[in-house]
Amino acid sequence: MYDYQLNQEYFAQIADDMTGMGCEELTALGAENVRPAYRGVHFNASHPVMYRINYESRFITRVIAPLTTFVCKNADHIYRKGSDVEWRNFFSADHTFAVFASVSNSTAVSHSEFAALRLKDAIADYFKNLSGSRPDVEKLNPDVWVNLHIDNNQAVIGIDTSGGSLHRRGYRIQSVKAPIQETLAAAIIHLSGWNGERPLVDPMCGSGTLITEALMHYCRIPAGILRKRFGFEFLPDYDRKTWKQVKDSSDQHIRGLPDGLIAASDISEKAVAATRENLRQLPYGDRIPVLVADFRRISKLERCMIVCNPPYGIRLDNPEALELWYRQFGDFLKQKCAHSQAFVYAGNRELISCIGLKPAFRLPLKNGGLDGRLLRYDIYPREESGPITTQE
Numbered sequence: 068m069y070d071y072q073l074n075q076e077y078f079a080q081i082a083d084d085m086t087g088m089g090c091e092e093l094t095a096l097g098a099e100n101v102r103p104a105y106r107g108v109h110f111n112a113s114h115p116v117m118y119r120i121n122y123e124s125r126f127i128t129r130v131i132a133p134l135t136t137f138v139c140k141n142a143d144h145i146y147r148k149g150s151d152v153e154w155r156n157f158f159s160a161d162h163t164f165a166v167f168a169s170v171s172n173s174t175a176v177s178h179s180e181f182a183a184l185r186l187k188d189a190i191a192d193y194f195k196n197l198s199g200s201r202p203d204v205e206k207l208n209p210d211v212w213v214n215l216h217i218d219n220n221q222a223v224i225g226i227d228t229s230g231g232s233l234h235r236r237g238y239r240i241q242s243v244k245a246p247i248q249e250t251l252a253a254a255i256i257h258l259s260g261w262n263g264e265r266p267l268v269d270p271m272c273g274s275g276t277l278i279t280e281a282l283m284h285y286c287r288i289p290a291g292i293l294r295k296r297f298g299f300e301f302l303p304d305y306d307r308k309t310w311k312q313v314k315d316s317s318d319q320h321i322r323g324l325p326d327g328l329i330a331a332s333d334i335s336e337k338a339v340a341a342t343r344e345n346l347r348q349l350p351y352g353d354r355i356p357v358l359v360a361d362f363r364r365i366s367k368l369e370r371c372m373i374v375c376n377p378p379y380g381i382r383l384d385n386p387e388a389l390e391l392w393y394r395q396f397g398d399f400l401k402q403k404c405a406h407s408q409a410f411v412y413a414g415n416r417e418l419i420s421c422i423g424l425k426p427a428f429r430l431p432l433k434n435g436g437l438d439g440r441l442l443r444y445d446i447y448p449r450e451e452s453g454p455i456t457t458q459e
Contacts, residue, residue: 069135070223077111077112078133078223079120079131081107081127084432084433085126085254086108088257088258089107089124090108093120114309115309121291122291122313122317123289125284125290126250127250128234129214129233131216131225131226131228132225132226132228133224134224134226135223136222136223139173139217139222141175145182145215146185146189148222149186149193149224152224155194156303157301158210159202160202162211164205166183166184167213169217170182170217170218172220191204226301229297237295238279238345238352239345240341240344241344241345242274242341243274243338246273246274247273247412248276248434248435249280251433253284254432255441256284256374258410259443263325266327266329266370267281267328267371268372269373270332271377272331272332272339272342273333275338278331279342279352281374282349282352286322286351289317332359333360334360334361363395367403367404368403370406371404372408373408375410375411393421394422396422401423401424405447407446408443408444409442411444412434413439414437416440426442426443429443
């Protein structure tokens with residue numbers, strides 16, 4: 068038996084800043100003995116719960132099923148231990164595969180790419196010795212992802228039950244420069260506390276990731292609803308009937324979207340077109356109005372939840388123009404967004420002061436290689452209120 072079969076233990080990879088949210092989500096989805104660790108969370112789960120976590124999780128990147136654990140003495144030891152795994156229990160030479168590895172605090176192997184190469188060679192040679200042919204390596208979209216993690220010379224070989232990063236929801240058909248990652252957008256919606264009690268608006272929506280995650284959150288659309296397959300389908304104890312029951316049960320909780328609850332706009336016609344196309348991939352996405360509009364020409368945006376990911380340098384390369392833009396955005400919040408609450412993800416921390424408002428909180432959240440901050444602004448008050456309108 069493999070390690071995950073002996074103890075029903077898995078490892079969820081998740082960004083460091085989202086570990087707390089990930090633990091809460093895992094527990095809510097039925098995981099037990101949830102324990103934060105380096106770069107992720109250990110947990111125990113039955114097969115149905117593991118399926119559900121992969122299908123519904125909004126914050127987790129991957130769920131790894133450990134196959135074998137060993138003390139890694141050197142790179143050749145990786146090859147020998149990798150050769151001992153009966154890979155034919157998971158896939159055949161007709162499938163494609165890829166190995167991704169992480170190495171930390173190791174005196175035996177210092178480079179993750181070299182460690183991954185040794186395990187890849189072991190798998191390829193296993194099939195060569197078994198059947199005379201090797202499976203192809205596909206680095207972008209393989210049938211099976213194999214994971215190798217080494218920490219303090221303790222190595223774990225596992226199968227990615229997610230079948231690739233779960234942040235790739237499948238709705239982003241079109242994109243714009245420097246989009247926010249889906250898991251980060253989901254975290255921002257979660258941290259805002261928004262549950263549909265007032266309208267949610269993104270006045271600079273880009274390709275629409277924030278409002279799409281808001282749609283999925285409110286309508287209870289499983290994060291994996293567009294995913295064609297999962298890695299757990301290659302496990303030797305995969306139960307197709309159980310997986311269908313889990314999926315059907317999750318899908319039954321989807322609910323409709325009230326008119327006017329979510330809206331978006333952007334100054335770019337290309338961004339608006341991308342947002343509309345991406346929203347159309349999901350249930351009720353066509354009910355969200357997305358307008359071409361410069362936020363500076365919006366006359367008021369009151370009694371709303373505002374979420375946005377302003378440009379931070381990659382999306383607008385002129386530093387002076389950026390500073391002016393942020394000052395204008397701060398003026399917009401102060402003058403036109405009375406009784407609203409704004410959650411702003413600032414990828415460039417140096418520009419935060421240009422907004423000219425004191426945030427109620429600022430939380431560190433990474434977006435790829437950017438060490439950004441999530442800011443909350445509580446905007447008080449002006450007496451008049453009304454629907455969103457734009458100046459002619």
